[in-house]
Amino acid sequence: MxxxxxxxxxxxxxxxxxxxxxxxxxxxxxxxxxxxxxxxxxxxxxxxxxxxxxxxxxxxxxxxxxxxxxxxxxxxxxxxxxxxxxxxxxxxxxxxxxxxxxxxxxxxxxxxxxxxxxxxxxxxxxxxxxxxxxxxxxxxxxxxxxxxxxxxxxxxxxxxxxxxxxxxxxxxxxxxxxxxxxxxxxxxxxxxxxxxxxxxxxxxxxxxxxxxxxxxxxxxxxxxxxxxxxxxxMGSPAMNIVPATVRLREGVPHAELTDSEGQTRHLRFSQPGLAAWDGRDILLGIRPEAITDPEGADRKSGNIQALPNRVGVTEPAGSDTFVTMSLSGRDIISRMRADVNVQPGQMFDFAVNMEKAVAFDPKTEERIAP
Structure with a gap:
């Protein structure tokens, strides 16, 4: 009570x-x-x-x-x-x-x-x-x-x-x-x-x-x-939501997506429980601050995944720079350091903190428990 x-x-x-x-x-x-x-x-x-x-x-x-x-x-x-x-x-x-x-x-x-x-x-x-x-x-x-x-x-x-x-x-x-x-x-x-x-x-x-x-x-x-x-x-900018498929690679669940060039990319999950979703579609959720440049990535994270992709738009915002790219046909916003050297149209190695990633059931839109 x-x-x-x-x-x-x-x-x-x-x-x-x-x-x-x-x-x-x-x-x-x-x-x-x-x-x-x-x-x-x-x-x-x-x-x-x-x-x-x-x-x-x-x-x-x-x-x-x-x-x-x-x-x-x-x-x-x-x-x-x-x-x-x-x-x-x-x-x-x-x-x-x-x-x-x-x-x-x-x-x-x-x-x-x-x-x-x-x-x-x-x-x-x-x-x-x-x-x-x-x-x-x-x-x-x-x-x-x-x-x-x-x-x-x-x-x-x-x-x-x-x-x-x-x-x-x-x-x-x-x-x-x-x-x-x-x-x-x-x-x-x-x-x-x-x-x-x-x-x-x-x-x-x-x-x-x-x-x-x-x-x-x-x-x-x-x-x-x-x-x-x-x-x-909740969150500004909002969490990125992108369609993906769970694939087991060497027994470990990964999110399978396509980059801006149509190439297949795999990002390793930190949640082993997602292995039960092997072969099934999900919605992958990642906050903008969990996608950054390699130097700005969280040093305490044990799962920073490299994601080469083409830069769309850059938006300097004082203390941060917001950089847009495309994944699986969706515009994705990343939050980077103010002085990061990123140019529209260039290929860039984005650093994705998959410890911060969450997965949702695309039918119910409920979070999938890890």
């Missing part, structure tokens, strides 16, 4: 079920991120935890207390919205303590909570201003402060950074991470941004079409994706 338990939860609108049997146990102090494309059900699930949406099936419990049907004000949760939802006619200080006032908290306690939280968020000099006098980042801090002063059991964040520009989004991401590390609060955070999900979370629930596709740590999600959707949704 977790601190926040989501047990077999479903959500239907009429005859249409939009959330399907979601099971997640969130431990106290955990930072769970719900991530997925628009319409996947992540905000609906968050609203059900908050009490803003009714639960069609299953149950949600906080600290062992089932909260199905409990009014939002009685759930001891705090929510930070995408739109900030600040009262424009109130000062920052009044916005932050309004909820406490409505719950009958005495003024000395309200003032103490306001002083502590405003100092923590470095907005104590803004308490007399109105929201219209603040920048986007400052308004976001006020919205977070309004949640923090209440000291709830669970914090809910609904895409809180999506209205900020790119640089401010990165800065606020760092601030939220620091805040969680300092306070060890329990957070459920919704985003469609997989970078936010990877950097903020202790665990991630990747959602698509109302189903939780995979629940795990950022490393588990990134290194061992449960299926092709997770593999391609």
């Amino acid at each position: 977790g601190f926040l338990d989501i047990r077999n939860v479903t959500k239907s609108y009429g005859a249409v079920e939009v959330l399907h049997r979601v099971d997640i146990a969130v431990e106290e102090g955990e930072f769970l991120v719900l991530v997925g494309p628009s319409g996947c059900g992540k905000s609906t699930l968050l609203n059900m935890i908050a009490g803003l949406e009714n639960i069609s099936g299953g149950e949600i419990a906080i600290k062992g207390r089932v909260i199905n049907g409990v009014h939002p004000s009685k759930r001891n949760i705090a929510m930070v919205f995408q739109s900030y939802a600040l009262y424009p006619n109130m000062t920052v200080g009044q916005n932050m303590t309004f909820g406490l006032e409505m719950h009958g908290v005495p003024k000395p306690e309200r003032d103490k909570a306001l002083a502590e939280v405003s100092k923590l968020l470095q907005i104590d000099h803004l308490l007399d201003r109105k929201p219209g006098q603040l920048s986007g980042g400052q308004r976001q801090r006020v919205a977070m402060g309004r949640a923090l002063v209440r000291d709830p059991d669970v914090f809910l964040f609904d895409e809180p950074l999506s209205n900020l520009d790119a640089k401010l989004r990165v800065d606020m991401r760092t601030e939220i991470k620091k805040l969680h590390q300092k306070l060890r609060t329990t957070i459920v955070y919704v985003t469609h941004d997989q970078i936010e999900a990877m950097t903020l979370s202790t665990r991630i629930a990747v959602m698509n079409k109302g189903y939780v596709q995979q629940l795990g740590t950022p490393k588990e999600i990134y290194d061992t994706p449960a299926n092709v959707f997770v593999a391609t949704f």
Whole structure:
């Protein structure tokens, strides 16, 4: 049993079920991120935890207390919205303590909570201003402060950074991470941004079409994706997915592919269990950073495979150079060092870290266990 338990939860609108049997146990102090494309059900699930949406099936419990049907004000949760939802006619200080006032908290306690939280968020000099006098980042801090002063059991964040520009989004991401590390609060955070999900979370629930596709740590999600959707949704650039056939060579499974010239190439797997797939088609998944130049290859890997192939496009990107090639008719992206000497059209010895390769069943698109 977790601190926040989501047990077999479903959500239907009429005859249409939009959330399907979601099971997640969130431990106290955990930072769970719900991530997925628009319409996947992540905000609906968050609203059900908050009490803003009714639960069609299953149950949600906080600290062992089932909260199905409990009014939002009685759930001891705090929510930070995408739109900030600040009262424009109130000062920052009044916005932050309004909820406490409505719950009958005495003024000395309200003032103490306001002083502590405003100092923590470095907005104590803004308490007399109105929201219209603040920048986007400052308004976001006020919205977070309004949640923090209440000291709830669970914090809910609904895409809180999506209205900020790119640089401010990165800065606020760092601030939220620091805040969680300092306070060890329990957070459920919704985003469609997989970078936010990877950097903020202790665990991630990747959602698509109302189903939780995979629940795990950022490393588990990134290194061992449960299926092709997770593999391609998480990571930027996305994982390369290429058709291949498993062939045993001297008893060891290899991925058989064709290069840009139509020549057959073989890459040795590190997973001996794939020998059972001898002669069968698979989808081979390799992250861009696992394909590089020989000098930039991972020295700790015990399975770097050479792959001669023709270079397609090179894209300098500051700290990296992205180099495209073709395998089995698919464009493949590799991530190389910034100063690598690679020219479009030349033959080049790509270095493939097959310890990082994963295989998927082309029919189910599920990962094949090694």
